[in-house]
Amino acid sequence: MYGRVTGVTVLGVGGHLVTVEAFVGRGLPSLMFTGLPGAAVNDARDRIRPAVENSGLEWPLRRVVVNLSPGNLRKEGAGMDLPIAMSVLGATAQVPARALTDVAFSGELSLKGELLPTPGVLSVAIAAARAGIGTVVVPSANAVEAAQVDGLVVVGAASLEEVAGFLRGTWQAPRVTHRRAAPTPGASLDLSEMRGQHQARRALEVAAAGGHNMLMVGAPGAGKTMLARRLPTILPELSREEALEVTQIHSVAGLLRGDGLLRERPFRAPHHSVSIAGLLGGGAAVLRPGEVSLADHGVLFLDEFNEFRRDAVEGLRQPLEDGRVVVTRAVGSVEFPARFTLVAAANPCPCGYDGDPRKGCSCRPDRVQSYRAKLSGPLLDRIDLRLRIPRLTKDELLGSEPGEPSAIVRDRVQMARERQRHRLLDLGVTCNAHLPGPLARREARLDPAAEQLLARAVESMALTGRGFDRGLKVARTVADLEGAPSVSEAHLAEALSYRIGFGEQDGLARAG
Amino acid sequence: MDSPVRADAAAEHENQDVVPPGYPAGFGVGKGERDALLCLSTLRGITPRRLHTLAWEVGSARACVGAIRSGRAGSAADRDWIRAADATAIRGQLAACNGRLLGPHDDRYPAAFTDLLHDPPAWLFARGLVLEDGPDRVAVVGARKCSSLGREIAHDIGRRLGGIGVQVVSGGAFGIDAAAHRGALAGEGTSIGVLGSGLDVLYPRSSAALLLEIAERGMLISEYPPGQRAEPHHFPARNRLVVALSRAVVVVEGAARSGSRISVDHALDLGRDVFAVPGPVTSPLSETPHGIIRDGGTLIRGADDLLADLGYVSALAADAVAPSGLSDVEFRTWRALATTSLPDGIARTAGLAVPDAVTVLIRLELRGLVRGVGGRYERTLAGALGASGA
Numbered sequence: 001m002y003g004r005v006t007g008v009t010v011l012g013v014g015g016h017l018v019t020v021e022a023f024v025g026r027g028l029p030s031l032m033f034t035g036l037p038g039a040a041v042n043d044a045r046d047r048i049r050p051a052v053e054n055s056g057l058e059w060p061l062r063r064v065v066v067n068l069s070p071g072n073l074r075k076e077g078a079g080m081d082l083p084i085a086m087s088v089l090g091a092t093a094q095v096p097a098r099a100l101t102d103v104a105f106s107g108e109l110s111l112k113g114e115l116l117p118t119p120g121v122l123s124v125a126i127a128a129a130r131a132g133i134g135t136v137v138v139p140s141a142n143a144v145e146a147a148q149v150d151g152l153v154v155v156g157a158a159s160l161e162e163v164a165g166f167l168r169g170t171w172q173a174p175r176v177t178h179r180r181a182a183p184t185p186g187a188s189l190d191l192s193e194m195r196g197q198h199q200a201r202r203a204l205e206v207a208a209a210g211g212h213n214m215l216m217v218g219a220p221g222a223g224k225t226m227l228a229r230r231l232p233t234i235l236p237e238l239s240r241e242e243a244l245e246v247t248q249i250h251s252v253a254g255l256l257r258g259d260g261l262l263r264e265r266p267f268r269a270p271h272h273s274v275s276i277a278g279l280l281g282g283g284a285a286v287l288r289p290g291e292v293s294l295a296d297h298g299v300l301f302l303d304e305f306n307e308f309r310r311d312a313v314e315g316l317r318q319p320l321e322d323g324r325v326v327v328t329r330a331v332g333s334v335e336f337p338a339r340f341t342l343v344a345a346a347n348p349c350p351c352g353y354d355g356d357p358r359k360g361c362s363c364r365p366d367r368v369q370s371y372r373a374k375l376s377g378p379l380l381d382r383i384d385l386r387l388r389i390p391r392l393t394k395d396e397l398l399g400s401e402p403g404e405p406s407a408i409v410r411d412r413v414q415m416a417r418e419r420q421r422h423r424l425l426d427l428g429v430t431c432n433a434h435l436p437g438p439l440a441r442r443e444a445r446l447d448p449a450a451e452q453l454l455a456r457a458v459e460s461m462a463l464t465g466r467g468f469d470r471g472l473k474v475a476r477t478v479a480d481l482e483g484a485p486s487v488s489e490a491h492l493a494e495a496l497s498y499r500i501g502f503g504e505q506d507g508l509a510r511a512g
Numbered sequence: 513m514d515s516p517v518r519a520d521a522a523a524e525h526e527n528q529d530v531v532p533p534g535y536p537a538g539f540g541v542g543k544g545e546r547d548a549l550l551c552l553s554t555l556r557g558i559t560p561r562r563l564h565t566l567a568w569e570v571g572s573a574r575a576c577v578g579a580i581r582s583g584r585a586g587s588a589a590d591r592d593w594i595r596a597a598d599a600t601a602i603r604g605q606l607a608a609c610n611g612r613l614l615g616p617h618d619d620r621y622p623a624a625f626t627d628l629l630h631d632p633p634a635w636l637f638a639r640g641l642v643l644e645d646g647p648d649r650v651a652v653v654g655a656r657k658c659s660s661l662g663r664e665i666a667h668d669i670g671r672r673l674g675g676i677g678v679q680v681v682s683g684g685a686f687g688i689d690a691a692a693h694r695g696a697l698a699g700e701g702t703s704i705g706v707l708g709s710g711l712d713v714l715y716p717r718s719s720a721a722l723l724l725e726i727a728e729r730g731m732l733i734s735e736y737p738p739g740q741r742a743e744p745h746h747f748p749a750r751n752r753l754v755v756a757l758s759r760a761v762v763v764v765e766g767a768a769r770s771g772s773r774i775s776v777d778h779a780l781d782l783g784r785d786v787f788a789v790p791g792p793v794t795s796p797l798s799e800t801p802h803g804i805i806r807d808g809g810t811l812i813r814g815a816d817d818l819l820a821d822l823g824y825v826s827a828l829a830a831d832a833v834a835p836s837g838l839s840d841v842e843f844r845t846w847r848a849l850a851t852t853s854l855p856d857g858i859a860r861t862a863g864l865a866v867p868d869a870v871t872v873l874i875r876l877e878l879r880g881l882v883r884g885v886g887g888r889y890e891r892t893l894a895g896a897l898g899a900s901g902a
Contacts, residue, residue, distance in 0.1 A: 196856070198854070198855065199855055202866075218886075348886065355886025357852055357888070358794055360657075360767060360797065365657055365687065366686075366716055366717075368657075388884070390854065390887030396854055396857065453874075453875070460878045489871060490870075490871045493870055493871035493873075493874040494870050494871070494874075496874050497870050497873070497874055497884075
């Protein structure tokens with residue numbers, strides 16, 4: 001009495017094939033698992049028998065052993081319920097063994113035998129397709145998600161009974177309708193809604209074009225959040241691979257609502273009280289992606305940047321450098337993609353009104369100083385664009401012309417990205433922000449007037465070491481936006497304007 | 513309950529017109545008297561004014577100690593403090609930070625302090641150079657939380673005063689105070705910092721390096737014994753010493769009800785000249801200077817006006833002109849900066865595209881003629897005074 005089916009367990013965002021074998025032999029009725037089952041899989045022990053019996057099928061009143069292999073891989077997730085049930089049904093010949101080959105199963109069962117929406121189905125489908133398996137059987141709620149993978153027959157079933165029917169050839173799965181979301185990212189938000197803030201709007205464009213991270217310092221209500229929310233609307237559209245990766249992560253996190261591929265770049269804005277696990281990924285039994293991974297290919301917005309826990313912020317260094325985050329816990333170690341643009345925002349001082357021409361700051365100078373000290377640190381070195389966002393007066397608001405719509409800006413961004421990709425092809429980077437320092441100097445290609453300006457900037461102490469490299473990278477992006485082969489004086493000057501001189505306090509070094 | 517406060521107030525009222533200025537002969541002279549001064553300096557309840565009255569009632573520092581020990585003067589807490597006071601220990605602490613004790617009949621006790629009719633300090637702790645009565649002294653005071661422009665102006669005034677040998681007196685605090693001290697040192701002049709804490713407590717901590725430099729190239733003075741932390745109520749008392757030491761007081765920036773206003777009240781009591789640098793009428797930091805000007809203080813536009821008014825130079829400041837050596841677009845941009853403005857506003861006024869205006873602004877910024885403040889741009893002091901930008 002032996003049965004064997006294929007399931008998929010999801011670790012991190014990746015799916016791994018698992019061979020599920022069942023043996024029904026002599027002994028007191030029991031169900032036993034071998035082969036490193038995780039907590040959620042062990043849970044299935046008491047769930048599967050009622051599910052089978054409530055589906056008009058029979059549970060063998062004998063000793064059942066289920067083995068999950070490879071044995072060195074920890075099996076996680078409720079998605080293993082269905083393959084385990086099918087292996088037992090196969091072993092007791094309730095479904096034809098022939099029908100169990102070339103099929104992968106995934107889905108969580110209820111006691112009534114229904115198939116419940118299950119996280120990570122996209123990863124399951126991708127793993128199955130990669131292994132050359134022709135058919136996946138998944139909960140009907142996840143069918144659209146699985147159908148995003150090409151070359152795979154997707155069977156969306158609502159219950160265990162339907163799955164059995166499908167294998168016996170007595171039930172046909174309804175056709176999966178590809179309800180792909182129309183590619184209209186950020187339809188609700190547009191850059192043209194920002195009045196005034198010319199410099200900030202332009203800085204967003206530069207950030208999007210060069211992949212630069214950004215820090216905005218300004219009074220409450222100046223518009224920092226409003227600006228940050230509009231960054232995804234001017235980033236290039238997601239490619240299909242990127243969209244798959246984004247969808248996969250959201251699927252694993254259980255945040256997908258069965259809408260097919262995510263076409264919009266994610267925008268994540270965790271509160272500053274977020275835990276390290278919440279920000280970077282983690283968890284006790286199941287390792288879940290954190291905010292950095294949910295923001296993959298999108299924007300991670302950290303408002304009140306210096307209120308975040310120091311260790312959490314330090315943890316951002318790895319994803320900012322490598323585009324991925326490795327989470328290690330007692331249950332194992334997994335890797336999540338985390339390639340995002342960081343937008344940090346902070347008030348200039350605890351009360352928020354330092355530097356405001358009309359409303360005076362009411363903070364004690366030493367408190368301002370310690371508040372700003374929190375803004376420095378190694379992470380700040382990875383932020384190329386820094387700017388003050390002034391709180392506009394009524395006249396300044398009314399006197400400003402409305403900005404360009406996102407679509408026009410995005411076209412320029414896309415062209416600038418294309419130029420960078422072309423130019424940087426041999427260097428193994430895709431955008432200016434990722435250029436290492438020495439290469440930034442070589443790649444910038446300054447014209448004579450720009451050289452002169454740069455020399456002057458270095459002389460007047462406005463620029464030092466890292467600030468120098470940052471300035472060149474940003475200048476290069478400004479030139480790319482214009483399609484200019486070399487960096488002119490105007491490009492460099494604009495780049496130099498995206499820095500913050502915290503010269504307003506005694507004894508404070510310039511943070512730019 | 514027998515209230516020492518009420519007794520104090522009554523005594524003060526009775527004696528208001530009869531207490532002579534300064535201190536009785538022999539007060540604080542000789543080792544025993546100086547030890548008594550050290551002990552008295554540890555008291556935190558009795559005011560300088562009350563102590564001054566007491567000194568004239570009983571005649572010597574030792575007798576003052578006796579009066580406080582016996583409970584005839586001071587509070588119950590003062591009585592405990594005077595019992596715990598250890599003159600030798602204080603002398604040791606003082607020596608450790610190179611400080612000296614000055615009694616009111618000491619040669620180096622500034623005669624200017626006797627202008628404080630009711631509350632001249634009965635002792636002083638000094639560190640650094642010798643306090644002489646020769647050179648003129650001018651106080652430069654203002655907001656701790658000041659603007660960049662205010663800091664530049666204070667620095668410039670300090671530098672110019674220091675450059676002609678006038679000593680710059682201030683409180684060693686953040687902002688205007690620190691800028692004035694720094695300016696005086698930059699002008700190779702002498703600066704005097706009057707602290708609201710003991711001489712070995714360098715407060716604010718982040719200005720410790722500056723205060724040490726003042727101690728080396730000028731002097732620090734204080735009414736408080738070594739080890740005494742700065743308390744909020746020390747600063748108004750400290751301000752009276754800053755003013756008394758100086759022939760004139762310059763207020764650069766100050767919000768309403770600021771410490772600078774208290775300094776000016778002292779200056780008016782003592783007959784010192786009062787100068788104030790105006791600012792935008794919309795700025796909260798202009799409130800104290802503008803109040804002073806409306807009350808009859810002298811408006812100065814910067815160091816030139818001050819030096820002329822004090823008689824050190826003859827010519828007043830010239831009217832502001834554009835810096836020399838500007839190109840056409842640079843001049844248009846500079847002229848558009850009459851007030852602090854956004855880059856797009858500047859571009860509109862100057863008739864330039866925004867990126868061009870930004871280029872010019874950065875060029876001007878690198879020449880020190882303009883600066884960015886909270887996302888807007890403004891002229892620097894050098895730019896406003898028309899200094900050559902070459």
